[in-house]
Amino acid sequence: MIKALQPMIYSDFYTPEIREELIYIHSPKFILGEYIYMAMALVDGHRVCIATAYKIDYCIKKAMQFVEKVPAIEFTHINKVKTGETEACKRFLIYNKKSH
Secondary structure: OOHHHHHHHOOOOOOHHHHHHHHHHOOOOOOOOOEEEEEEEEEOOEEEEEEEEOOHHHHHHHHHHHHHHOOOOEEEEEEEEEOOOOOOOEEEEOOOHHHO
8 A cells, every 4th residue: 555645544534435435546447537526515505516626535635625714514425426427426425523
């Protein structure tokens, strides 16, 4: 395993599914641009996309920057969407202090 990846994978914030995806995006099997990751949130009861990226780690980073500036946003999950498709092929739930 890549040494720089270790602290990322073992963060308490990440679910086992997110940890698996972090390993996947650093593997030879990963093809940049094959999927897009969309960080989803609730704002006043409305579902919104707060970040998009070609890698899940960058998607989380950008979503967290947004949430830190606007605490009323509840970051709920990340959708993994195959490029060119309109529906998620996978959903990654986010551990959230507001929901626990």
